Amino acid sequence: MSAVTSPARQASSGMSARTINRIVIYGLLALFAIFYLMPLFVMLVTSFKTMDEIQNGNMLALPQSPTIEPWFKAWGQTCVGLTCAGIKGYFWNSIKMVVPAVLISTLLGALNGYVLTKWRFRGHTLVFAMMLFACFIPFQSVLLPMATILGSIGRFGVTLQNATGFNFGLGNSTVNLVFVHVVYGLGFTTLFFRNYYEAFPTELIKAAQVDGASFFQIFRRIMLPNSMPIFVVTVIYQFTNIWNDFLFASAYAGTGDVMPMTVALNNVVNTSTGVVEYNVNMAAAMIAALPTLIVYVVAGRYFVRGLMAGAVKG
Amino acid sequence: MAFLEIDGLKKRFGNVEILKGINVELEKGGFLVLVGPSGCGKSTLLNTIAGLENITEGEIRVEGRAINDLHPSKRDIAMVFQSYALYPNMTVAGNIAFGMEMRGVPAAERQAAIDKVSKILQIGHLLQRKPSQLSGGQRQRVAMGRALVRDPKLFLFDEPLSNLDAKLRVDMRIEIKRLHATTGTTIVYVTHDQIEAMTLATKIAVMRDGEVQQFGTPAEIYNNPTNIFVADFMGSPAMNLIPAKIDANGGGLSVVLDRESRQPIVLPMPGAPAGLAAFKDKPVIFGVRPEALTDPEGAERNGSSIATADCHIEVVEPAGSDTFAVTNLGGKGVVARLRADAKIQPGTSTPLAFNLSKAVFFDPATEKRIL
Incomplete structure (x- = not known):
């Protein structure tokens, strides 16, 4: 029993x-x-x-x-500093800055990764190590030198303006921020793409060379279409970082109509006049957070695995 | 003047010499197989022909024109890679047409070329698929289609069959041979598989450590290997290389093979070439292929010099088409190839016939052929 x-x-x-x-x-x-x-x-x-x-x-x-x-x-009426037209203008400021900055830094990172893995030159490891070092430079140490550089670029823009009647965007705060974020983001995007392309079958590049494709044709027709997973990762990473950046934004575009969303939100919340409208502040903060959320939800769906299946033996 | 000439080609990576002066030539419509163990430089040699690697010294000529400084796409070559290297983002049709697209061939012409090639390779039903939706053999066909569609002067194959399973490999081997016969193209083919080399080639270059050990027709390589390496590398089962001694008794020379705890075998060599006499009483390596060591009934009737000796059989391996018997001669296991129905028992003594007209001798010191 x-x-x-x-x-x-x-x-x-x-x-x-x-x-x-x-x-x-x-x-x-x-x-x-x-x-x-x-x-x-x-x-x-x-x-x-x-x-x-x-x-x-x-x-x-x-x-x-x-x-x-x-x-x-929050969108249309709340006061940011002294102007009371809501945060919508600043929201668009951020979009205008983030989209080009993300796209340019991602594409340049892909190009760097392509060269550093498939078109190796003498000293390529040193170049990569230095690019990697860019990832570890603290934001604060860049602030002052970058301000000097942006100042010079601005003065050059004024010279161009006087000479040609057009400043080519040099000296514009949004352009400045795009420049700063592209430079600062390159280390990361290069790292991502280099590591991805390291495992990318080199025989595909050789085959394309024999087929007569040029350097950029190989990049555009072979490398980029097969980089979807790392492309999505890089875009999510860069978008989140640049959208949420406060330090560069407040340092180089901290006042007036050119403020990005993060700086404007800070000004909304820090306003000292009248009653603190918590509900409006919260709504403004939610609006500021939405784009990164949307990027995660939308881009995450394209996070496809096994895209390379079938390139090399199965 | 040969169609493809490789003249004194050297390739160095830093101080390491990968290719140490290669001289090979191939007639138009020929099929050159570069064969050798891994690391012998055969793939590097192919890549230099393709233009994917630079050369340090020497010249590569196609139809008398030096091509070694041209970009790969300007050399009028097509290459099939070991991993097939199909572009995963494009359909089969896109893969095949990519080269033409890069050279600006009009769409209608591209379509016609795709149709023609897909008919030859029977991949018409696969044209709209992506490479990931294909089996290994289908990918192999598409990779060949991509090369064929360009109608180049020279085809380069880099171990194209090594990713396929054994049965498919044999099928594709026949297919490549048929393709070569029908299209009459000139092919350079890299493999480490000596069977592929023997079956496909019109010319074989056996390579080791960046040097061509022997260059010749498959029959030359098989029957008259210039050194021990080539003799051992080509053929399966490999050639028996038996330590032996040359003895002069009376008029003629004979080969003496030692045996453990038995009388040595003495094989008389009537009409032995003069070169062998110099090795009288010296050690040599006696090389005999398994098919030249067989049962007396199965031995070549018209062989000019057959010598028979009783051998102690240690292992018998029936392989279906043949029976392999292993005996011990000169301290080494020696494989004999017998008829499938040969009556033979392990552990017994059986007479084996040595076809001495097919035997070769090597100098153990230099590893080179004596005659």
């Missing part, structure tokens, strides 16, 4: 131990998730509340009479 029951009991006790383990693990994970999501939750619910409700109610409570008024106010 006991010989029959004991294995069953053992099995059930083993099962329950596993269940307890599961409960503990998932319980802890849920706890951390709640802890992490709490600020987002507070921001979201607050942005849909009226000011009365915020002043009298519980911070965690759901809105009694939900309103999207704070979102409209």
